[in-house]
Amino acid sequence: MSAPTLAARRGLGIQPGEGSAVVAGFLFFFCLFASYFMLRPVRETMGIAGGVRNLQWLFTATFVVMLVAIPIYGLCSARLPRRRFVPWVYAFFVANLVGFALATRAAPDNLWLARAFYVWLSVFNLFVVSVAWSLMADVFRPGQARRLFALLAAGASAGGLAGPVLGGWLVPRIGLTGLMLLSAALLAATLPGAGFLFGWRRRAGAGVPVADDPVLPQDPARPIGGGLWAGLTLVARSRYLLGIGLFVILLATASTFLYFEQARLVAQTFPSRTQQTQVFSAIDAVVQGLTILVQVFFSGRIARRYGVTMLLGVVPLATGLGFLALALWPAFGVLAAVMILRRVGEYALLRPGREMLFTVVDAETKYKAKNVIDTAVYRAGDAVSAWIKTAIDAFSGHPAVVALTGAVLALGWAWLGWWLGCRHEGRAGTEPPAARLEAAPGRPGGA
Known part of the structure; x- marks a missing residue:
C-alpha cells in the first residue's frame, strides 16, 4: 500500500484489517439512505396535501402503528x-415498497393512499435505520x-444527497411508481452488505x-431470545437507557417544532x-452535502x-441558539438556516454519538x-410534541412562544447529552462486560 494511502487511512482512523x-x-448506508431520501420529498408534499393543520393526526397515526x-x-x-433477522426486515420493507408502487399506479390521486404512504414511510425510515445501526453496534x-462510525454515517449522508437529486431528476421521467421501484431496488442492495x-x-x-476493549462475543447465528415486550422492560429498568430515551424525546421535540414551522412557512x-x-429537495x-464534509473531516476527530460527550452536547446548544434567532426573526430564510444547522448537527455528530452509546450493552439491548x-x-415524542405545538399555537397565536x-428544552437536552x-465513557473504559447495562434492583447484576 502506498504512503499517501496509508496516511489517508490513518487520518481517517482506519486501522489494518478494517x-x-x-x-x-x-x-450499506449509502443504498439505504438513497432509498429513503429518494421518497422523502414525496412524503413531505403528501403531508401538506392533507392540510398543514392535520399534520398532528398523521404523527399520532404513525405512533399508533409503531405500537x-x-x-x-x-x-x-x-x-x-x-x-437472518436483519435481511428479513429489509426484505419485508422491499415487498411493501413494491406494493405501494402498484397501488399508486392504480390510484395516483387517492388522498387516503397518500396519507397511508406518509405514515408508512415515517415508520419505515425509523425501523430500517434503527436496525442498521443495531447491526453496526x-x-x-x-x-x-x-x-x-462517523465514516459509516458519511455513507448515509452520501446516500441522502444522491437520493433527492436522483429523485428530483427521475420523477418526471419514470413517475412516482418507477421511483418507488428504484427505491425498493436500492433497499434490496443492502442485503449482501449485512x-x-x-x-x-x-x-x-x-x-x-x-x-483493552473487552466485549462478550455473542454469536449472531443464535437467536437473541426474550419476550415480545423485552425491549420496553429493558428500557424501564435501566437509568442509562431511560436517559437515552429522554434524549431521543427531546431530539424529537426540537425536530417537530421546527418541522411544523417549516411546513407552515x-x-x-x-x-x-x-x-x-x-x-424540500x-x-x-x-x-x-454539508453533513458529508463534517463527517469526513471533523466528526471522527x-x-x-x-x-x-462533545458529540451529544454541542448540537443541542446550537439548536437552542437557533430557536432564539427564530423567535426574533420568524422568516423562512432564518428557519431554513436553523433547520439545516440542526439536521447537519444531528446526522454528523448526534447520530454517531447516539449509536456509540449502544456499543457497551448486550445483543438483546442493541x-x-x-x-x-x-x-x-x-414517535411518542413526535406525537406529544406535535399536540403541544398545536396547543401553544392555539393559546398564544405567536410563533415566538x-x-x-424550544430554546429552554434545548438547554435540558444539552445537559442530558x-x-x-460521561456514563458511556465510564462503561467503555472501566466496567466489565456484565456490568455495562445499569439496571434497577431485581435485574441480575443491577445496582
Whole structure:
C-alpha cells in the first residue's frame, strides 16, 4: 500500500484489517439512505396535501402503528438469529415498497393512499435505520465505533444527497411508481452488505475479544431470545437507557417544532406543490452535502479527541441558539438556516454519538431496547410534541412562544447529552462486560 494511502487511512482512523468493513458499511448506508431520501420529498408534499393543520393526526397515526409493530418486531427478533433477522426486515420493507408502487399506479390521486404512504414511510425510515445501526453496534467494538462510525454515517449522508437529486431528476421521467421501484431496488442492495459485515465481525470485529476493549462475543447465528415486550422492560429498568430515551424525546421535540414551522412557512411562501417538492429537495441536498464534509473531516476527530460527550452536547446548544434567532426573526430564510444547522448537527455528530452509546450493552439491548427507543419512543415524542405545538399555537397565536419553549428544552437536552456521554465513557473504559447495562434492583447484576 502506498504512503499517501496509508496516511489517508490513518487520518481517517482506519486501522489494518478494517478497510473492507468500512467500505461495506459505507455502501450499506449509502443504498439505504438513497432509498429513503429518494421518497422523502414525496412524503413531505403528501403531508401538506392533507392540510398543514392535520399534520398532528398523521404523527399520532404513525405512533399508533409503531405500537402495533413493536411486539411483532420483538417476537421476530427473539426467535430469529441475527444473521437472518436483519435481511428479513429489509426484505419485508422491499415487498411493501413494491406494493405501494402498484397501488399508486392504480390510484395516483387517492388522498387516503397518500396519507397511508406518509405514515408508512415515517415508520419505515425509523425501523430500517434503527436496525442498521443495531447491526453496526453489534459488528464493531466500542473503540472501533469511536473511530469509524462517523465514516459509516458519511455513507448515509452520501446516500441522502444522491437520493433527492436522483429523485428530483427521475420523477418526471419514470413517475412516482418507477421511483418507488428504484427505491425498493436500492433497499434490496443492502442485503449482501449485512452478510459480509456479520462475517467480518467474527474475523476482526466485536466477535474477537481484546484485552483493552473487552466485549462478550455473542454469536449472531443464535437467536437473541426474550419476550415480545423485552425491549420496553429493558428500557424501564435501566437509568442509562431511560436517559437515552429522554434524549431521543427531546431530539424529537426540537425536530417537530421546527418541522411544523417549516411546513407552515413553506405552504405560505410556495403555493405550488411542485415548488414545495423542489424546496424540500433543495434543503435535503444542502443538508447532506454539508453533513458529508463534517463527517469526513471533523466528526471522527472530535470523537477521538473529545469523546462522545462533545458529540451529544454541542448540537443541542446550537439548536437552542437557533430557536432564539427564530423567535426574533420568524422568516423562512432564518428557519431554513436553523433547520439545516440542526439536521447537519444531528446526522454528523448526534447520530454517531447516539449509536456509540449502544456499543457497551448486550445483543438483546442493541436490537430490542434500542429499537423501542428509536421507533416507539421517538414517535411518542413526535406525537406529544406535535399536540403541544398545536396547543401553544392555539393559546398564544405567536410563533415566538414555540421558539422560546424550544430554546429552554434545548438547554435540558444539552445537559442530558453531557450526562450520557460521561456514563458511556465510564462503561467503555472501566466496567466489565456484565456490568455495562445499569439496571434497577431485581435485574441480575443491577445496582
